[in-house]
Amino acid sequence: MIVLGIDPGTIRMGYGVVEEKNGDIAFMGCGALDTPRRSSIGERLYFLYRELLKIMTRYHPEAVAVETPFVSENIRTALAIGRAQAIALLAAAAQHIPCYEYTPAHIKQMITSHGASTKEQVQEMVRLHLNLPEAPQPHDAADALAVAICHFLEMRLSNLIAREKENV
Numbered sequence: 001m002i003v004l005g006i007d008p009g010t011i012r013m014g015y016g017v018v019e020e021k022n023g024d025i026a027f028m029g030c031g032a033l034d035t036p037r038r039s040s041i042g043e044r045l046y047f048l049y050r051e052l053l054k055i056m057t058r059y060h061p062e063a064v065a066v067e068t069p070f071v072s073e074n075i076r077t078a079l080a081i082g083r084a085q086a087i088a089l090l091a092a093a094a095q096h097i098p099c100y101e102y103t104p105a106h107i108k109q110m111i112t113s114h115g116a117s118t119k120e121q122v123q124e125m126v127r128l129h130l131n132l133p134e135a136p137q138p139h140d141a142a143d144a145l146a147v148a149i150c151h152f153l154e155m156r157l158s159n160l161i162a163r164e165k166e167n168v
Helices: 041-059 075-094 104-112 119-130 139-167
Strands: 002-007 012-021 024-034 063-067 099-102
Touching (some): 002 139, 012 041, 063 139, 099 104, 099 139, 104 119
Antiparallel strands (some): 002 012
């Protein structure tokens, strides 16, 4: 199974693609989509949509996992991230790919076993999970890979629980 993970943002959107091979999670690719400077929000969102469709065409993911916005003190930032998240959901729906959403704390918990991990800790654990020589850069790409890995780990856990219920 191939999973596309997305770290949404309207200025920069991270993406990461992983694949399950023989029970292990393998790195396929990652990067960041930088929107054109000084463009309107509509132009930026359309750019992100088009680029996500290209990534989906290149990698053929069977699932898309998206980080949900974290509402903190800056409501403007949360709204912008929500717009980018909506574009990711729309692109997945346009390609008939199931989409899953995970909170930042849940992703950190699944990746590092600590829901309040730093970006550096997440990057290092992504590196270890994928057996990479260096932590993925930029951090938006590492975060997107973390979202994709989180989805795999969630699916494994769900499958284990389902099998256990069948055996009861």
